[in-house]
Amino acid sequence: MEKFCLKVGFNERQTATLISGKPLFYEGELYSEEHKRKFTTERAGFQVVKDPKDRSKLALAINGQLIGEWFREQLGRLFSSVKKTVEPLRRGKARHYKQYQREDSKFVFWADQNHLHLSRWSSECF
Structure with a gap:
């Protein structure tokens, strides 16, 4: 522990x-090894x-909730807030996907038929 x-x-x-x-x-930042963030x-x-x-076994709790559950909840909140505020950037013909970027985000999200993908933003994305 x-x-x-x-x-x-x-x-x-x-x-x-x-x-x-x-x-x-x-009060501050906590690192989740499972989510790498x-x-x-x-x-x-x-x-x-x-x-x-x-x-x-022992477990770490935050406000009475196991920390693993708390991390999953926070990740869910992040993804739901990004889904609500994204703007389409372009449609790629070769890969058949749309890219999205949230203006204040350091990440680029894109979706294909089955998955929502997340990648760190770089100028090479565009």
């Missing part, structure tokens, strides 16, 4: 507080709890 807390973005002092079972209030939190409560699926 200690290594996980450090990977997420807590410093050693914060990690020690969590490992001791005490709650910790935190950082998410921002504002004044959230963290605590190490027993994993509800396997009571012999």
Whole structure:
């Protein structure tokens, strides 16, 4: 659990507080290894709890929610906000897809028949 807390973005002092079972209030960025990105939190409560699926293991909770679920929820919010605010850029004849870019985003999204794709923005995309 200690290594996980450090990977997420807590410093050693914060990690020690969590490992001791005490709650910790935190505001800043948290890294999800599963999603390979950082998410921002504002004044959230963290605590190490027993994993509800396997009571012999520990889990990190944010405001009472397991952190893995919280990361998935945040990613879902990101994608839903991007889907609502994207603008079509062009239609590629060779690949048969549309590209979208949100003006304040560093990513380019495009959809083909079956998938929504995400790529880091670069001038080579256009």
